[in-house]
Amino acid sequence: MPKQVDYEGRRRQIAEAVCLLADEHGPEGVTMRDVAARAQVSLGAVQRCFSSKEEMLLFAIDHVGERITERARARLAGSPAQSAATALGHAATEIALLREENRAEARIWLAFVAKAAVNEQLAAPLRTSYASLHDLLARLITEAAGSAPDDEVAAPPDPQREARTLLALADGLTSHVLMGHLPTQEAEDVLHAHLVGLWERLGTTGPRHAV
Amino acid sequence: MPKQVDYEGRRRQIAEAVCLLADEHGPEGVTMRDVAARAQVSLGAVQRCFSSKEEMLLFAIDHVGERITERARARLAGSPAQSAATALGHAATEIALLREENRAEARIWLAFVAKAAVNEQLAAPLRTSYASLHDLLARLITEAAGSAPDDEVAAPPDPQREARTLLALADGLTSHVLMGHLPTQEAEDVLHAHLVGLWERLGTTGPRHAV
């Protein structure tokens, strides 16, 4: 029997290298040779892990999507005691990737979104990630609305639509920050103000403590 | 004296070709040779108009930005008799590029936004376009708020922030439609619902007729 290697681990290692390079030069600027060098493996090793460059990029985008969704979920699990409204705020700011330390992930994400608009192959995994985020937000919104005083839930807004709004707003803000149209602080203000409005519409008083 | 040609006209002609190709394959998939073929000029002619590919792309993105901004302004000028709230709705839907016939422009725009997140050179003209759109929206919002009954303008929301929110939401919706996460109809619903909320916050009753 031949030698055995941890392919899955190496694929992840290579995906990390793809992300680093895509962050620096955009996904089109990612070359197999650069990926191999960054991941500290040979070009041949990269070729053995992925049968083509396209497949490598597909794996990388899935990798990033899972990381973002997972982090949003983890942030939620990390503060379970607070209200649904607070959780919603945390999830939204997490998704918007506005913090400086998430700038790289945001650039990668935006780059792949743009590519997906032209390449149906890339669009599929992105849609999966977005559907997952949408579900998460919609669930939180429904939950937050449910915790409102009974006399206020006369006309609750459509949670699905509110989730779509929030998700689109977060994405738009992210791209505006990335291209330097908005400073991070203003984007956070916009998102916070929108959440305040959403809480009012839901009939809740918002989180018990300031966000 | 030597022969003379209409350089400015040719630059625009080439910019159109760049847009067509960027719509099909993304801006990275645009090659000088393809541009020349699509614009029905020789490769040498393209080289004489732009000293480098980068300069050509810069010119093209300016071209698109001007077109979008100009169309939003034209749409406004075309219906001057209606209320500021109606105008705001028109401007927002125009900017969101949700209609099928603007799909190509939306793809081009998204592609350049993604590139701008990595290339500062490209970001500058994009910021100019966004600043222009922001001013337009902020002005309309201020105007719409001014037309509210006097007893309702006690706490008018910040028009600057509302404009930023609207612009980011429009961009996010555009990208979500492009990648197929949202059908056009749902994106329009989201935008419309947000506008209704904005009108309420402004104290106006919204446009006199349905949008």
Added chain:
DNA sequence: CGGGAAACGATACGGTCGTATCGCAACCGA
């Protein structure tokens, strides 16, 4: 322990890219 299958990594290959070059044609002014 030894044979063979798989991993390995250097190298080769065909193609395409952006850019530079160059001989020829076209045009304006003196």
Added chain:
DNA sequence: TCGGTTGCGATACGACCGTATCGTTTCCCG
């Protein structure tokens, strides 16, 4: 009319890309 400046476009060039190939090394298992 004619000379020289410029437009013109085909071609050349060097670099780099993704992928294929191949001799060598490594390691599992009978």
